[in-house]
Amino acid sequence: MRILVTNDDGIQSPGIAALAQALAAIGEVWVVAPDRERTAVAHAVTLHKPLRVHRVAPRTYSVNGTPVDCVNLALLKVMPKPPALVVSGINKGVNLGDDVMYSGTVSAAMEGTILGVPSLAVSQEGQEVFRFNIGATYAARVARLVLDHGLPEETLLNVNIPDLISSKIRGVRITRLSRRRFHNPIIEKLDPHGRTYYWIAGKRISWSRSKDADHEAVEEGYVSLTPIRLDSTHHEAVAQFRAWEDVVAGRGRPAVVPKSNRRSSKQVGK
Numbered sequence: 537m538r539i540l541v542t543n544d545d546g547i548q549s550p551g552i553a554a555l556a557q558a559l560a561a562i563g564e565v566w567v568v569a570p571d572r573e574r575t576a577v578a579h580a581v582t583l584h585k586p587l588r589v590h591r592v593a594p595r596t597y598s599v600n601g602t603p604v605d606c607v608n609l610a611l612l613k614v615m616p617k618p619p620a621l622v623v624s625g626i627n628k629g630v631n632l633g634d635d636v637m638y639s640g641t642v643s644a645a646m647e648g649t650i651l652g653v654p655s656l657a658v659s660q661e662g663q664e665v666f667r668f669n670i671g672a673t674y675a676a677r678v679a680r681l682v683l684d685h686g687l688p689e690e691t692l693l694n695v696n697i698p699d700l701i702s703s704k705i706r707g708v709r710i711t712r713l714s715r716r717r718f719h720n721p722i723i724e725k726l727d728p729h730g731r732t733y734y735w736i737a738g739k740r741i742s743w744s745r746s747k748d749a750d751h752e753a754v755e756e757g758y759v760s761l762t763p764i765r766l767d768s769t770h771h772e773a774v775a776q777f778r779a780w781e782d783v784v785a786g787r788g789r790p791a792v793v794p795k796s797n798r799r800s801s802k803q804v805g806k
C-alpha cells in the first residue's frame with residue numbers, strides 16, 4: 537500500500553519527517569515535497585517556469601514548486617502507480633476555519649482529492665516548538681481508518697492537533713469550519729528611503745457560528761477532524777438566485793433580493 541506524503545513547509549521540515557515515519561508502519565511511504573517553505577500559497581500551480589524533481593533519498597523527492605505541483609508530479613510522474621492515500625503535513629501551526637482558503641497544506645490534500653485519491657491534511661498547533669510526534673500519532677490513526685473505510689466522494693479530511701501532551705488531549709471531535717480572520721491585517725511602515733511598504737500580518741481572530749467548530753475543539757483541547765468537500769456551491773442559495781437569470785441575460789426587470797438575505801454577510805461580522 538503506497539502513501540504519498542507532502543507538505544507546504546518544505547521537505548526539510550521536521551513535521552514531514554515525523555509524518556513519514558509514523559505512516560511507514562502502515563504502508564510504503566513516498567515523499568514528494570517542496571524544496572523550500574511554501575506556506576500560504578494555497579492552490580497555486582507553477583505554469584511559467586520549468587519544474588525540477590530532485591531525488592534526495594529512496595522514495596524521497598524535492599520539487600522547486602508548490603504543494604499542488606508536488607501532488608500532481610507525484611501522482612502522474614514520480615510514483616509508479618497512484619497511491620492509496622495522500623497525507624499533507626504535518627504543518628507548523630493550525631489550519632482552522634478560513635485558513636483552509638490560504639493553506640498550501642490543505643490545498644495539497646484537495647489536489648489529491650481532485651485526482652481521486654483519499655486525502656488528509658494534518659496541522660499541529662504550536663508556537664516555536666511543535667509536538668509533531670503527537671500529531672503523527674493521530675495522523676497515523678486517521679490514515680488507517682481512511683485506508684480501511686475510504687472517504688465520501690470529493691471529500692478530504694482536515695485534521696488539527698492541539699499543542700498538548702498526549703495525556704492532556706481530551707479527545708477527538710468531528711467539527712465544521714469556523715471563521716478565522718485577521719484584525720488589522722496590513723501593517724504599513726517606512727523603509728530607510730522614506731518609501732512606504734506593507735506587511736500582511738495582524739492579529740488572528742476567530743469566531744464560530746456554532747459550538748461544534750474546529751476552532752472551539754482545538755481551543756478546548758480536542759483533536760479536530762473536519763470533512764471538507766470540493767463542491768463549494770451554496771446549494772440552498774441556488775433557487776434564490778434563479779430570478780436573476782433573466783435580468784443578467786438582459787431580458788427582465790431587476791430582481792428584488794428578499795430583505796431577510798440582505799444582511800447575511802453581516803452575521804459573520806467583526
Ligand code: MN
Nearest residue numbers: 544545575627
Ligand atoms: Mn505551512
